[in-house]
Amino acid sequence: MLHVDDLTVSIGGTPILKGLDLEVGPGEVHAIMGPNGSGKSTFAHALAGREGYDVEGTVTLDGADLLAMEPEDRAAAGVFMGFQYPVEIPGVNNMYFLRTALNSVRRSRGEDEISAREFLKVAQEAMDLVEMKQDFLNRSVNAGFSGGEKKRNEILQMAVMQPKLAVLDETDSGLDIDALRVVASGVNALRGPERSMIVITHYQRLLDYIKPDYVHVLVNGRIVESGDHTLALHLEEKGYADFLGEDAELTGASA
Amino acid sequence: MSETLRDIEKLADASYEFGFSTDLDTDVAPPGLTEDTVRLIAAKKDEPDWLLEWRLKAFAAWQQMEEPDWAKLQIAPIDYQSISYWAAPKKKPVLDSLDEVDPEIREMFDKLGIPLHEQKMLSNVAVDAIVDSVSVTTTFKETLAEAGVIFCSFSEAVRDHPDLVREHLGSVVPVRDNFFAALNSAVFSDGSFCYIPKGVRCPMELSTYFRINSMNTGQFERTLIVAEDDSHVSYLEGCTAPQRDENQLHAAVVELVAKDRAEIKYSTVQNWYPGDENGVGGIYNFVTKRGRAHTDAKISWTQVETGSAITWKYPSVILQGDRSVGEFYSVALSSKRQQADTGTKMVHIGADTTSSIISKGISAGNGQNTYRGLVKMMRSAENARNYTQCDSLLLGKRCGAHTVPYIEVKNPSAQVEHEASTSTVGEDQLYYCRQRGMSEEDAMAMIVNGFCREVFDELPMEFAVEAQRLLSASLEGSVG
Numbered sequence: 001m002l003h004v005d006d007l008t009v010s011i012g013g014t015p016i017l018k019g020l021d022l023e024v025g026p027g028e029v030h031a032i033m034g035p036n037g038s039g040k041s042t043f044a045h046a047l048a049g050r051e052g053y054d055v056e057g058t059v060t061l062d063g064a065d066l067l068a069m070e071p072e073d074r075a076a077a078g079v080f081m082g083f084q085y086p087v088e089i090p091g092v093n094n095m096y097f098l099r100t101a102l103n104s105v106r107r108s109r110g111e112d113e114i115s116a117r118e119f120l121k122v123a124q125e126a127m128d129l130v131e132m133k134q135d136f137l138n139r140s141v142n143a144g145f146s147g148g149e150k151k152r153n154e155i156l157q158m159a160v161m162q163p164k165l166a167v168l169d170e171t172d173s174g175l176d177i178d179a180l181r182v183v184a185s186g187v188n189a190l191r192g193p194e195r196s197m198i199v200i201t202h203y204q205r206l207l208d209y210i211k212p213d214y215v216h217v218l219v220n221g222r223i224v225e226s227g228d229h230t231l232a233l234h235l236e237e238k239g240y241a242d243f244l245g246e247d248a249e250l251t252g253a254s255a
Numbered sequence: 256m257s258e259t260l261r262d263i264e265k266l267a268d269a270s271y272e273f274g275f276s277t278d279l280d281t282d283v284a285p286p287g288l289t290e291d292t293v294r295l296i297a298a299k300k301d302e303p304d305w306l307l308e309w310r311l312k313a314f315a316a317w318q319q320m321e322e323p324d325w326a327k328l329q330i331a332p333i334d335y336q337s338i339s340y341w342a343a344p345k346k347k348p349v350l351d352s353l354d355e356v357d358p359e360i361r362e363m364f365d366k367l368g369i370p371l372h373e374q375k376m377l378s379n380v381a382v383d384a385i386v387d388s389v390s391v392t393t394t395f396k397e398t399l400a401e402a403g404v405i406f407c408s409f410s411e412a413v414r415d416h417p418d419l420v421r422e423h424l425g426s427v428v429p430v431r432d433n434f435f436a437a438l439n440s441a442v443f444s445d446g447s448f449c450y451i452p453k454g455v456r457c458p459m460e461l462s463t464y465f466r467i468n469s470m471n472t473g474q475f476e477r478t479l480i481v482a483e484d485d486s487h488v489s490y491l492e493g494c495t496a497p498q499r500d501e502n503q504l505h506a507a508v509v510e511l512v513a514k515d516r517a518e519i520k521y522s523t524v525q526n527w528y529p530g531d532e533n534g535v536g537g538i539y540n541f542v543t544k545r546g547r548a549h550t551d552a553k554i555s556w557t558q559v560e561t562g563s564a565i566t567w568k569y570p571s572v573i574l575q576g577d578r579s580v581g582e583f584y585s586v587a588l589s590s591k592r593q594q595a596d597t598g599t600k601m602v603h604i605g606a607d608t609t610s611s612i613i614s615k616g617i618s619a620g621n622g623q624n625t626y627r628g629l630v631k632m633m634r635s636a637e638n639a640r641n642y643t644q645c646d647s648l649l650l651g652k653r654c655g656a657h658t659v660p661y662i663e664v665k666n667p668s669a670q671v672e673h674e675a676s677t678s679t680v681g682e683d684q685l686y687y688c689r690q691r692g693m694s695e696e697d698a699m700a701m702i703v704n705g706f707c708r709e710v711f712d713e714l715p716m717e718f719a720v721e722a723q724r725l726l727s728a729s730l731e732g733s734v735g
Contacts, residue, residue, distance in 0.1 A: 048690050051682070075692035087687035091705030100701065101691035108692065140705065157691065 001026045001196055002165055007057035008221075009039070009046050016042045018221035019057070024165070027193040031207055031232060032200045034218035035240045040200045041084060043218070044169040047198075048081040049074050061165060075101075076108035078164025082154040082171050088142040094153070095137035098123060098160050105161065126159035130186045148179035155186040166190070167198045172206035184209030204236035219243045284341035290314060292340050293441050299341060300410055300444075303417060313430035313440030320434045326567055326596035327625045327657055331502070333539070338473045338504060340442045384464050395459065402458050404488075405450040409477055412448035419450055423481050427510040427547045427573070435506040435567075436543040439475045443508070446476035451486040451517070460715055462491040473504040480510070482517035482552075489520040491718055502530075502564060504539045511546030511554055515576065518553045519546060522714050523570075524722055527562035532620065534592030537564025544568060550576030550605070557713045559722040560587040560595060561729045569627065571600035574608035574639070581610040584710040586722070588729055589622030589654070598628035598659075603636035603669065612643040615707050618654035625657040632669035639669040647677040648706050650699075700727040 002024040009017040016039045024030055034040050046055055049071035059066040066074055089097065102122075103113045114122070123137060130152040142150050151171055158166055168187065172180055187210050191197070199210055207215070207229060215231040216223045217240070224243045225231065284295060293314050297307040322333070399406050405416060412420050430440040447463040463478065482488055505527065513519045521544075530537025540563035546554035556570040572581030583599035601610035616624040630641045647656035658675050680702050688698030704711070704723050711719045 050686060071686060071689040072692050072694055075690055081690050083687065083690075087681070087683050089684055089687075089702055089705055091708035092701055097688075097691075097701070100693060100697065101688075104694070104697065105692035161691070 001062055002198075003058065003060045005058040007043075007046065007055070007059060009042055009056075010054040011042070011052065016221055017046065020218075020221070020223060022216070022223065024196045024198065026196060027191070028214065029191065029197045029199060029210065029212045030214045030216060031210075031212035031229075032198060032216050032218050032223075033202070033204070033232065033235060035244070036202070038218045039221045040202075040218055041169050044081055044167045044198070044200055047074075047079060047165075047167050072104065073108065075161075076105045080158050080161050080163030080166045082151075082158060082166065082168040084170040084173060086142045086145075086150040086154055088140070088145075090140050090143045092141050093137075094139055094141050095123065097141045098137075098157060101157070102160055122160055126156045129159050129189055130156050131182050132156065147174040148176065148182075151175055151179065151183050152186070155183055155190075159186065159190060163195065165196050165198070167200070169200045170202060171199070172201055172203065180206065181209065204232045207232045217243055282342070283339050286339045287336050288338070288340055288442065296341055296442055296444060300413075302413060305421060306413060309425070309430070310441050313437050314442075316431045317434065317437035317441055320431075320437055322434050326627065327623070327659070328565055328567065328594050328596050330539070330565060333502075333504065335438075340473060340475070341444060398458065399461075403452040403455055404457050405448065406461050407448055409443070409446035409448050409479070412479075416448070416450070419481065420448065420479065423479055423510065423512055424477075425510075427512060427545045428508050428543050433543060435541040436508050439477065439506045439508045439543070442473075443475045443477045446507070447478045449478075449480040449488065449490065451480075451482045451488045453483040454485045455483075456486065457488040460489050460491060462493070464493050473506065475505075476507050478507070478509040479512075480519060480521070481512045482514060482519050484515045484517060486514075487518045489522070489715060491522045491524070491715060493524045493526070502537055502539055505541070505563075507542045507544075509542070509544040509570075511544075513546060513548045513552035513554050513579075515549050516551045517549070518555075520555045521546070521557070521570070522718060523556075523558040523560070524714075524718060524725065525558065525560045525562050525566070526725060528564075529562050529591055529593050530564040532591045534564070534621075537593070538562065539564060540566045540568065542568040544570035545573065545600075546571070546581075547573045547575055548579035548581060551578050552576055553580040553582070555580075555582040555584070555713070556599065557584040557710065558586070558597075559707075559710070559714070559725070560585070560597060561725055563595075564593060566593075566595040566597050568597050569600050569629075571602070571629075572610065574601065574603045574605055574610060574636075576608075577605040578607045579605055580608070582713075583610075583612045583614070583628075584713045585614045586617070586707045586710045586726070587615070587624055587626075588617045588619070588726065589624040590619035590650075590729065592621050594623045596625040596627055598626045600629040600631070601641060602629075602631045602633070603639040603641070604633050606635065606637035606639070608636060608639045610639075610641045612641070612645075613709050614643075614645045615710055616645070616647045616656050616658075617650065617703060617706070618647065618656045619650040620654060622654045623657070624655070625659060627659045627661075629661040629663070630671055630673075631662075632664040632666050632671065634665045636666045637668050639666065641669075641671045643671075643673045645673075645675040646706070647675075648703065649677065649679045650703075703727075 004020055004022040007017055007020040020043065032040055046053055055067055061077055064077055099119050106113055132152060142153060145153065171183055175183060199212060212229055215227055215229055217225040293310050297310060428436050430437055449461055451457050480490060511519050511521060527538035527540055548554045554572045558570065560566050570583060574581050581601050587595045587597050589595045598614060599612055612628055614626045616626055618624040626645045628643065630643065632639050643660065645658045649656055656677055660673055662671050664671060684702055685695060685698050689695060703726060711722055714722055
């Protein structure tokens with residue numbers, strides 16, 4: 001479904017990703033782990049289409065060339081990114097935002113806009129999933145939300161958008177254990193044979209709740225090791241030292 | 256400069272959809288301003304002597320005055336002798352019947368989205384339509400008359416209700432108040448008059464729609480609203496003008512009188528032609544608006560200012576009576592080469608008076624936007640309170656936002672709060688919205704509308720939708 005072939009990304013002339021390869025099949029959940037500064041978030045943004053990146057290589061989703069698309073077209077193609085730092089939009093009602101987002105991708109796909117009634121149903125189900133109260137939808141997008149609320153809002157959006165590929169960038173960061181449980185159970189509920197996920201995390205903790213099919217270790221812009229979920233446990237125990245090689249000192253210092 | 260930023264600037268560069276002009280047979284006075292011009296206007300309008308005297312007094316005062324220069328505006332010198340001070344569509348309509356309105360004028364208003372046929376109108380809104388110097392029609396007059404509400408052109412009011420006009424004209428904005436107010440007092444051509452009797456809640460929204468059509472003319476209208484004890488009225492004005500290369504002067508005066516426990520809500524959606532991206536053409540919008548609030552009365556100004564080359568206006572409230580309330584909600588957009596110096600004055604005289612000011616300034620392109628506001632607590636203003644919030648949003652690198660609050664407190668029990676913020680539409684906000692599937696243009700409109708929401712919430716429903724549309728249209732452009 002998702003093919004990433006020899007992906008390189010530089011930001012302002014500095015190479016961050018240095019030839020990343022990844023295959024994600026339908027319904028699979030892949031975890032990407034790695035030390036700080038290894039390029040995890042850059043990978044997520046490269047998939048979503050952030051501006052200011054010099055990108056080379058090939059990324060296709062169901063055969064479509066993602067790198068040639070604007071961010072909104074990637075969204076319409078089924079790419080959803082859960083942000084590590086969700087952005088605040090004061091004065092814009094959360095419900096209005098969600099409905100505009102959903103209708104935007106529906107229009108791009110040549111589908112009819114969702115009716116108000118149908119949308120409310122979809123939104124209500126999503127709210128139940130992340131255990132949010134009704135007033136959540138009437139507040140401004142992320143404005144004044146706690147860290148946990150912001151992350152739950154990302155999962156709520158994912159539930160409404162029903163993406164083909166979800167890229168969750170450090171969704172666990174800044175969460176207490178209760179919020180982590182809610183977020184993880186939301187993610188698990190959204191797993192399905194038609195939906196692939198890339199879960200980016202620094203810690204193994206999240207993977208106690210979201211059991212990945214594959215775990216990849218990203219170090220210094222390359223995937224250096226892949227395995228099943230036991231690899232995460234190994235990392236928990238041993239850290240990234242085994243994979244750092246000659247860059248160990250440098251990367252360790254910046255961590 | 257990043258790609259996103261360039262796109263933002265493109266977005267801010269919009270076309271003006273009301274720029275057409277209508278070929279009306281118009282009676283225009285030759286350019287120039289002397290005492291004879293003032294006499295000519297009074298004669299054209301067949302005005303009583305007291306009004307001519309009042310005009311002449313204003314003209315004499317104006318001749319002694321100088322243009323104000325304290326605003327942060329660059330204004331090319333205005334040649335007051337090159338302007339024509341009287342222009343009126345020639346086929347004078349019979350004011351009592353809509354069927355008599357010149358079909359060309361009707362068509363012009365249809366094109367503006369303001370149908371003058373009652374069956375097609377926005378329900379529950381009465382409209383006074385003003386073209387160049389005169390009122391061409393007022394709708395829903397009979398319905399209003401049943402409630403005892405007088406809503407008519409200023410000229411009709413002078414003719415039919417001279418005592419009411421004479422009592423209140425200039426009572427809030429004296430003829431010598433400022434240069435532009437004095438000029439208006441001397442040469443004002445028409446405007447709207449509205450009177451709400453004691454205890455009456457006006458059964459519908461009242462609205463005046465201003466259209467400048469002729470070339471080389473100034474528009475000088477006056478609005479006078481008198482709300483008697485315990486009455487209530489909501490009033491809206493809208494304005495557009497054709498796209499022309501020369502600047503046109505619009506110097507209006509609005510006076511509001513809210514007697515004891517009365518409430519006046521005055522909303523403006525100003526969309527005069529702003530000029531082009533090089534600063535050629537556009538309306539000079541120099542307006543004096545002021546209300547006097549008596550005991551327990553409330554005056555609320557809401558303005559959405561997206562048009563005009565230059566906007567100079569400070570809708571104000573004199574909080575004279577105890578416990579009176581003044582409010583000012585403003586959205587001002589300056590894009591292209593537009594300049595806006597706008598804000599409010601809240602003058603607290605009575606005890607326990609309260610005022611609140613919410614100002615949202617948006618600057619794009621080469622636009623310059625200044626909030627200038629005065630909060631004055633007089634010695635008598637025991638326990639008076641003010642809350643001011645000024646937020647500025649910058650779209651692009653060449654525009655500017657300025658906040659200039661003046662605070663004068665002469666009573667130690669008074670409380671004044673001022674909050675100000677300046678922000679930009681972040682690339683991260685746009686990216687976030689686009690990742691959720693929205694086009695950059697839609698995302699921008701959503702973010703800007705969100706920024707203005709506290710003000711839009713104050714507008715009557717139909718006009719809030721219109722204001723959002725207008726703001727989005729003003730930010731529309733070709734996204735590459």
